[in-house]
Amino acid sequence: MTKPELIYFDAPGRAEPIRMLLHFAGIEYEDTRFPGSEWPAIKPTTPLGFVPVMKIDGKQYCQSLSLTRYAAKLADWYPASEFQALKCDMVAETINELAALAPKSKDQDELKKLRQEFQKDTLTKYWKFVEGIIQENGGILVSGSTPTFADLLIQQSVLMIKLGFWDHIDTNFFDDYPGLNATCKAVEENEKVKAYMAAKKK
Template sequence: MAPNYKLIYFDAPGRAETIRYIFAVAGVEYEDYRFPKEKWPELKKEMPFGKVPVLEIDGRQVAQSNAIARYLAKQFGLAGKSDWEALQSDVLVDTLEDLKMSMMGPMREQDPIRKEEQKVKVMKEVVPYYLSKFEKIVSENGGFSVGSELTWSDLAFAVSLDYFEQVYGGDALRPYPALKGLKDKVHALPAIADWIAKRPPAPAKP
């Protein structure tokens, strides 16, 4: 009997979206439980480590977005065709996480001058450093991040690159055609295109 899945997250794409992409590609039903930010202080007390996303599997809660995604990828045949490919997917997703954390740095800076300096450095040095390396890997790998077929790391890249374009403009990936091609290829998958068409719109920022 198939497990019952319930994904708990804010009413936004965020860290839950790669998990949603995995469910979509796998064609597996789940409860996409979204809650408004006002409800978080109370709901936080019920989460294993006080953070989301959390996935309930037959009522048992597990935390950490990448751990959840990696587990589901293994269950649904999206973790690569070998242990080596699975390892490479982990490496790329974790490195993508390093880039995200670097990009978050300026947002936490309170001093406006240092904030702007950090922002410029991230965009001129850090982002090109990582994206150029990812670009080389995808280009040399025939359009996939790992192996010769879709893996969960492709889905993670598609989610992050889509957000990157939303924040920095539609031309942000022009220097990285292989990465843009990967994102477009994932979004052209019927299951993903269907999910994007029907998913709730992200709440407008105040």
């Protein structure tokens, strides 16, 4: 194939795991980033009005989880076992769903109230579920003994909350989740992840 192009905001978000996995796979790609101000002009040119979009041989592909899974397969970060892949897909879909469930409001006081309730119920239920999956697999990873795309999605999502990117969600929310913290550590200490971070700094 010709050099693929990944199109997204100039931010980590839903594109960062795809960027990382393409890097792990050794695939050269065009990392096209645009500022938020250009989004109204770009949105109507995307297949469904969302990014990330990946252009492959001139055609546009979307749906972030599908693109992440595709890149994960190329990077060998997707399990060959159907059952291990089920666990990873389930965790990936759960994290994806959670992002869509976070309440929104233009009223800051109402947003704060809604987000605090969300943290207590849905956010806690969803992350406890993922923590349970990790504990069943020995306390470090979602499946197997090497990181998969599900572990990468966990690490990226946990990091966003820890860094305060989720308005009104406690940045220390994950203090009581040993499995999730172990996953983050395993991902961050992975040689390919370290090489990506080093390349990014240049």
